[in-house]
Amino acid sequence: MPDTAVRRPLRADARRNHQRILDAAQQAFAVHGAGASLEEIARRAGVGSATLHRHFPSRRSLLEAVFRDRVEALCAKARQYARDSEPGTALFSWLRDFNAYAATCRGLAASLAHEEREPARVRQDEGCTVMITSAAGELLRRAQRSGAARAGLRVDDLLALVGAISLATEHRGDEEQARRLLDLAIDGVRVP
Structure with a gap:
C-alpha cells in the first residue's frame, strides 16, 4: 500500500x-x-x-501509541517555556521535566532511542522521538544563540544524557538521584 x-x-x-x-x-x-x-x-x-x-506492527509503534499524549504534553510545555522564559531557563526547566517524564515511563526513553526505525509506511514526523527531538532542538538552539548553553552541543547529546540517567536510576526508583544527576549534566551544558 x-x-x-x-x-x-x-x-x-x-x-x-x-x-x-x-x-x-x-x-x-x-x-x-x-x-x-x-x-x-x-x-x-x-x-x-x-x-x-x-x-x-512493532513494539515501538505500540509504545508510541501508549505514550503519545504524554509526549505531546511534554512538547507543549517546551513551547510554553520558550514563550515565557529566558532561553537558558527554558531549556533547563524542560530538561528537568523530560527527566521526570523519562523516570516515570520506565525504559521508554531508551526503548524509543534504540529500537529500529518504523517501516516506511509510518510517517517519521508523527513519532514521539521526532516530537521530542524537535522540541528539545528548538530550546537548545535558542539557549546556544543566547550564550546560555555550550555551542558544540547537539540535541541528541542532551537526549542521550537524559536517557542514560533514566537507565541508571530506573531500577532503584530513586527520583532524587535522577534529579542530582541531571543537575550535574546541566552544569556541563551551561556556559561557565
Missing part, C-alpha cells in the same frame, strides 16, 4: 480491539516498563498475537 493511500476507518470490533490493546499495554508498561511482554499484553487484551501485530 503506498504511503499516500487513505486508510479506511476501522470496523467497530477492530476499534474495540485497538483500545483494549492500548489499555492492556498501558497497564503492562506501567508495571514492567517498556520491555513488557507483547504476548502478555495480547492475552490481557483478550486478542491473539496476530491481532496485536496487525494493529501495532
Whole structure:
C-alpha cells in the first residue's frame, strides 16, 4: 500500500480491539516498563498475537501509541517555556521535566532511542522521538544563540544524557538521584 493511500476507518470490533490493546499495554508498561511482554499484553487484551501485530506492527509503534499524549504534553510545555522564559531557563526547566517524564515511563526513553526505525509506511514526523527531538532542538538552539548553553552541543547529546540517567536510576526508583544527576549534566551544558 503506498504511503499516500487513505486508510479506511476501522470496523467497530477492530476499534474495540485497538483500545483494549492500548489499555492492556498501558497497564503492562506501567508495571514492567517498556520491555513488557507483547504476548502478555495480547492475552490481557483478550486478542491473539496476530491481532496485536496487525494493529501495532512493532513494539515501538505500540509504545508510541501508549505514550503519545504524554509526549505531546511534554512538547507543549517546551513551547510554553520558550514563550515565557529566558532561553537558558527554558531549556533547563524542560530538561528537568523530560527527566521526570523519562523516570516515570520506565525504559521508554531508551526503548524509543534504540529500537529500529518504523517501516516506511509510518510517517517519521508523527513519532514521539521526532516530537521530542524537535522540541528539545528548538530550546537548545535558542539557549546556544543566547550564550546560555555550550555551542558544540547537539540535541541528541542532551537526549542521550537524559536517557542514560533514566537507565541508571530506573531500577532503584530513586527520583532524587535522577534529579542530582541531571543537575550535574546541566552544569556541563551551561556556559561557565
